[in-house]
Amino acid sequence: MVNGILGKKLGMTELFTEDGVMTPITVLQAGPCVVLQRKTKAADGYEAAQLGLVADRRVRRATKAQVGHLKKSGVAPVRFVREVSLAEGGETKPGDAVNVSLFKPKDTVHVIGLSKGRGFAGLVKRHHFRGGAASHGSMFHRAPGSIGASAFPSRVIKGNRAAGRMGNSRVTVRNLQVMKVDTEENLLWVKGSVPGPNGGYLIIKKAAS
Numbered sequence: 001m002v003n004g005i006l007g008k009k010l011g012m013t014e015l016f017t018e019d020g021v022m023t024p025i026t027v028l029q030a031g032p033c034v035v036l037q038r039k040t041k042a043a044d045g046y047e048a049a050q051l052g053l054v055a056d057r058r059v060r061r062a063t064k065a066q067v068g069h070l071k072k073s074g075v076a077p078v079r080f081v082r083e084v085s086l087a088e089g090g091e092t093k094p095g096d097a098v099n100v101s102l103f104k105p106k107d108t109v110h111v112i113g114l115s116k117g118r119g120f121a122g123l124v125k126r127h128h129f130r131g132g133a134a135s136h137g138s139m140f141h142r143a144p145g146s147i148g149a150s151a152f153p154s155r156v157i158k159g160n161r162a163a164g165r166m167g168n169s170r171v172t173v174r175n176l177q178v179m180k181v182d183t184e185e186n187l188l189w190v191k192g193s194v195p196g197p198n199g200g201y202l203i204i205k206k207a208a209s
Contacts, residue, residue: 002098004084004205005031006053011198030100030188036073049092052078080201100186107178108207113196117168126166171195
């Protein structure tokens, strides 16, 4: 049995519990997904299932390699494909459907996605450097300061924090509680926020109990 599902981030809202406490909620479109390939220890060296998030995509926009790969499982081309681990119990085979009924309220999940890209950013924004004085005549406002000694080692140490691309990185938010499950619309309400913009693709995995 698969241990996760693919989905999309729809947006954030709030939910009031029975005792009147307001809880921040992220609504996820979880599935429907289809199993495209079954990875086995004998053939691939590990156990996993390759899932595809069912979405509208014209066949002519898929490459020949994708069409040939999906023909084996009898599935039309899909937009988002990722692998998920398998849990004990049940047999998983290509063509099987996976939907949000995999989860139930009070389950704990890990959500993986790409964070929002912020482009090229400086040290103050990217690494929260304090910066220099803002007074008139100061030559040190948002610069990094010294990044290496001139005598030894006479070079910039590898891994030194510097300006560069910010965001657009794989982020995992762990142990989010499932608050509500809608099996008819394939919706999942989780407590808290998840990485990425609205409409961004996500991998939702069951946390180890």
